[in-house]
Amino acid sequence: MLLASTDTNWLCEKFNYAGSGWRETFVSFGTCSIPEPLESLEALGLVPADLLTNIEKEEKIVSDIPATSAAAVYATPGFGVANLPYGSYSIGEEAGAENTRLGLRLGETVLSAEGLGHLAGLPADLIGLLHAPNLDQLLTADRPTWDRIRTDFINFLSSADSADAVASVAHSIDAVTMNLPFTVADYVDFYASEHHASNVGAIFRPDQDPLLPNWKHLPVGYNGRAGSVYVTGTDVLRPKGLRPESGGAPSFGPSRRLDIEAEMGFVAGHGAPHGEIPLSEAEDHIFGVMLLNDWSARDIQAYEYVPLGPFLGKSFATSISAWVTPLTAFDAARVSTPTREKQLADYLDDSHLAPGGLEISVEVLVGTEVVATTPYSAMYYSPAQMLTHMTVNGAPLRPGDLFGSGTISGPERGQRGSFLELSWGGKEPLNLRDGSEMSFLEDGQTIGLRATAQTTRGTIVSLGEVWGTILPAT
Amino acid sequence: MLLASTDTNWLCEKFNYAGSGWRETFVSFGTCSIPEPLESLEALGLVPADLLTNIEKEEKIVSDIPATSAAAVYATPGFGVANLPYGSYSIGEEAGAENTRLGLRLGETVLSAEGLGHLAGLPADLIGLLHAPNLDQLLTADRPTWDRIRTDFINFLSSADSADAVASVAHSIDAVTMNLPFTVADYVDFYASEHHASNVGAIFRPDQDPLLPNWKHLPVGYNGRAGSVYVTGTDVLRPKGLRPESGGAPSFGPSRRLDIEAEMGFVAGHGAPHGEIPLSEAEDHIFGVMLLNDWSARDIQAYEYVPLGPFLGKSFATSISAWVTPLTAFDAARVSTPTREKQLADYLDDSHLAPGGLEISVEVLVGTEVVATTPYSAMYYSPAQMLTHMTVNGAPLRPGDLFGSGTISGPERGQRGSFLELSWGGKEPLNLRDGSEMSFLEDGQTIGLRATAQTTRGTIVSLGEVWGTILPAT
Incomplete structure (x- = not known):
């Protein structure tokens, strides 16, 4: 071998x-x-x-592919030409707009998207979409355009001697600063894992049916705060707020139950000003996929959330990958969503459509230690169903709209995507490799998410990682 | 007289x-x-x-003021120089960016903000903030800058012979198209009226304490959808969604309980990237005030909202005034917030500060008929408390962040700012002047909000109205 x-x-x-x-x-x-x-x-x-x-x-x-192609020379596992994610990179110490460009990742190398467009011989109008500091312009285009550019790039990068040409538009990933890959328009967070919803229900409402009656009829979701979506690597300051106390009146102070939510994020492109995107067309409006960590202060959330839902317990920070992988890259990692226990309304019924789930495995790390491995394939609702649901009431979809899947959890203990579930509300702390125990996040801890799809084509497609370190409350 | x-x-x-x-x-x-x-x-x-x-x-x-001043010649009651709200206007049939400008309203006249800046002799850096299609640039400045410009404008417009000069930068309000006055960054909706929260609690949970335990400890709020905030006059398409049915499974179709929420909206400027804005500084970050109608589909909301709060029942449309009145214009319309029944946490305690409430009367109209008149002065939490709360967890504040007060309701039946309350959940329909009854909104109805403050200085300051007509579901 x-x-x-x-x-x-x-x-x-x-x-x-x-x-x-x-x-x-x-x-x-x-x-x-x-x-x-x-x-x-x-x-x-x-x-x-x-x-x-x-x-x-x-x-x-x-x-x-030829050994002299960029694909052969630059690719690393998970970040070959089958992936080719987009991101926003800055060169030099001043990360101002003039030094910031849309790029593509091939292995440990960042390629100028515009530069690659010239090398691949794209027409001027397509190069115009790539002459940008981030994905915002490209998101306004449509799926045929996105796929045309992607195909041309893959063909060029797989062609003989492309490695030499690519050197002129390449930067080592260590030499650039990565920024938020697009301007977040609205941010919606779903709750699409049956195991997560059941676990949370069992923890908070132990004497009731863990799933609420609406859960199997629609993807439950809520609006989050777009302004606190950060790129991976951004430190997370422990939030302060009102925490429940047994005496009745709440106390004010730093969150004592800081948590993560390991999620998949999806960014919309090809806007729809009048919403109502049918399920069969939903994926035409999903540009790409990224990992997302929806940091959560469980105590603040528990006190504030009735009757209008999460607010300050979630709005202090949400972290996403620096790299957005085109949805097309997962074409060969499709799986069917679970069998529906309840008949879905026609607008959500995906039984007649191609499989809408994604076979992606997500790892949760505390420092270098993997503490959970969660299967995205177990999610009850597909990304397409979430997007269609989000717009069925006529809500406009804008390029840059971001939606998260909600915590990804599987049926086993080691498959839970939040510490709330991993420690069962703090009652069953985790044993870490260094001999310590943990339930919720501690100051100084660095939490990571990473994920890989192994496609039926034989390629491996990894998502950009998401990391964040907890800083003590000020 | x-x-x-x-x-x-x-x-x-x-x-x-x-x-x-x-x-x-x-x-x-x-x-x-x-x-x-x-x-x-x-x-x-x-x-x-x-x-x-x-x-x-x-x-x-x-x-x-002199009879030859613009203030004397152009002003109308409620829209004199004591108001001077900002908006975005377009001239001509093509409402493209090049035809769109930041303007000020004086009576029934729209003045070019940049043009007025030149007439008033503002320095170039301040004129630069006004050379814009809407408020976005001005919102990035700070309160001293906003107040400096406002004072210079009032002085110029009140000076002798300014009426003649102003003619060169003036348009009749009938000759322009009004646009969204600023780009909405995040949109947060609060729930700050005790009477509204009590009414809703009594309607939905008749056998429990109508106020939930957290209500008097913090301003309950949630994130809304920024992308569906529209300027007054935008038609509202009746939304479709899943509606609760007695049989258990929901049905899908047009909302049967379409409603309004008469609210005050506040737009933030002078951003705070790390949040945590103390209450004493909160008003330095509130640029201005507008009317806001948070259209609500009560049946869709009722089915979807557990456990994560409102989503599609609210996200189809929110309407705001075309005109944003600077907060400073209400300096002489301050009133104390109600006496606190529960001691607020230090960060929310306004007992040592100047009065944070606003004496503004809001009318709800069905066509030309006023069906309710609600007192904003009865709101339990002040705009400053809402803004401080929103950022206490470190959530960044961005220029263009919009927050609504939540439905404004007073203690009397005729003071309720939603049809849910006016019709007591549909059980007590309203009798309209034409002899008809109504509980929730019907297709073809036009709903309006208008509001005026009568200040202790003797001036009248009106807010731009908010109108919307219900179109049938498609």
Whole structure:
């Protein structure tokens, strides 16, 4: 077995970015300095079989394209030409608008989107969409345009000798600063995981049916705060607010139950000023996918939320990936949504449509330790259903509208995407590798999300990670 | 008694725009063609005493300034130099960005803000803030800047012979199209009227305490949809959605309980990227005031709202005035907020501060008929408390952030700002003047909000009206 590159950094990236099957290996290697060729590792029994399978899949993709192509030279597992996510990067110390450009990620390299457009011979009107500091302009276009640009880029990057040409528009990812990839218009947060909704119901309303009567009839959602959506790496200041106390009157102070919500985020493009987007057309309006951490102060939320829902318990920070992967990249990672227990209204009925779920595995990390691995495929409602629901009342869709799936949780304890669930409301703290226990987030902790889809085409598509460190309340 | 103008249109405007005391007179005059000088009307017993008082107040203001000033020539009651609201106007059939400008309203005249800046001799940096299609640029400035510009404008407009100069930057309000006055960043809706919250609680939870335990400890609020905030005059399409049915499963169709919420809206300027704005500084971040109608589909809302609050029942449309009156214009219309039944947390305690309430009377109209007159002065939480609360968790404040007070209701039946309350959940329909009954909104109805403050300085400050016509579901 030969890899396209035996560079250890490249292999480290595999361990760092890959999906759930590789977790134990990642943990075993710790800081990931890999001392041996892969064959030796295998012989030593250090590489589990499914890791080999994944690497073989990547190898197949890489082997299909010329060795002198950018795709072969620059790609890393999860960030090959099958992914090609967009982001906003700045060069130099001054991250002003003039130094900020729309880019694409290939491996550990950031390519100027406009520069790549010229190299790929795109017509001027399409290059115009890429001559921008972020995704905002491209989001105003439509799916045929997005897919045309993507196809041209993949073809060019896979062509012989493209590696040399690409060098002129390439930056090392370490040499740039990543910004919010688009201007968030409205931000909506859904609650689309049955396991999460059931867990939360069981924790807060132990003597009732954990799912409320509306849950299997519509994707429950609410509006969040667009102005506090931040790019990965932004520190999170522990919020202050009113917390419930047993005496009746609340107390004011820093949140004692700071939490995460591991979610998938979707950004809308191709706006619809009058809403009412039919389910069959919904994906024409979903440009791309990213990881999203909806930081949550459970105590503040618990006190404030009746009867109008979450407000300050959620509005202090929401973190998203720097990289937005086009929805098209997941075409070969489709899965059916779960069988419907209740008949959905016609506008939400997806039984006659192609599978709307996504086979993506999401990991939750405390520092370097993976504490949960959650299956996005278990979500009850698809992204298309969420978007259609959001607009069925005539609400306009704007390019840059962001919606989150809600916490992704699976049926097992290790598949829960929030610490509220992982610690069962604080009653069953987690045991961390260093011997400590934790229930909710502590100051100084760094929390990460990472995710990978393994497509039926044999490619691996990773999402940009989301990290944030908790700073103490001021 | 002499009026500054005896033009009948001018007097009609008094009837159309003035506060609750004039209601019966307005109703009596119907389409408002006033045949006689005011003295004759008084002699005929057609003008109630409080109307005369209001007109005398206006007259006093007008009499203090030279007859050749723009303030004397252009002003109408409620829209004199004591008001001077900002808006975005377009000239010509193409309402493109190049034809759209920031303007100020004086009477029935729209003045170019930039043009007025030149006439008033403002320095170039301040004129730069006014050279814009709407308020967005000015909102990025701060209170001293806003007040400096306002004072210079009032002084210029009140100076002798300014009327002639102003003609060069003036348009009749009938000759322009009004647009959304600013780009809405985030939109938050509060629930700050004790009478409204108590009424809603009594209607929906008749066997419980109508106010939930948190209500007197914090201003309950939630995030709304910024993308569906429209300027007055925008038609409202009846929304479709899932409606509760007695059988258990919901039905899908047009809302059967379409409603309004008569609210005051406040727009933030002078952003605070790290939130945490102390109560004593909150008003430095509130640029201005407008009327706001938070259209609400009560049946859709009732089905969807547990446990995460309103979503599609509210997100289809929110209407605001075309004109934003600077908060400073209400300096002489301050009133104390109600005595606090529960001790507020320090960050919300306004007992040591100047009065934070506003003496503004809001009328709800069905066509030309006033069906309710609600007192904004009865609101439990002040605009400053709402803004401080919204940012206490570190949520950033952005210029263009809009927040609504929540429905304004007083203790009496005729003081309720929603049809849910006016019809007591549909059980006690209203009798309209034409003999018909109504509970919720019917297709084809036109609903209006108008409001006036009568300040202790003797001036009358009216808010721009908010109108919307219900179109049938498609």
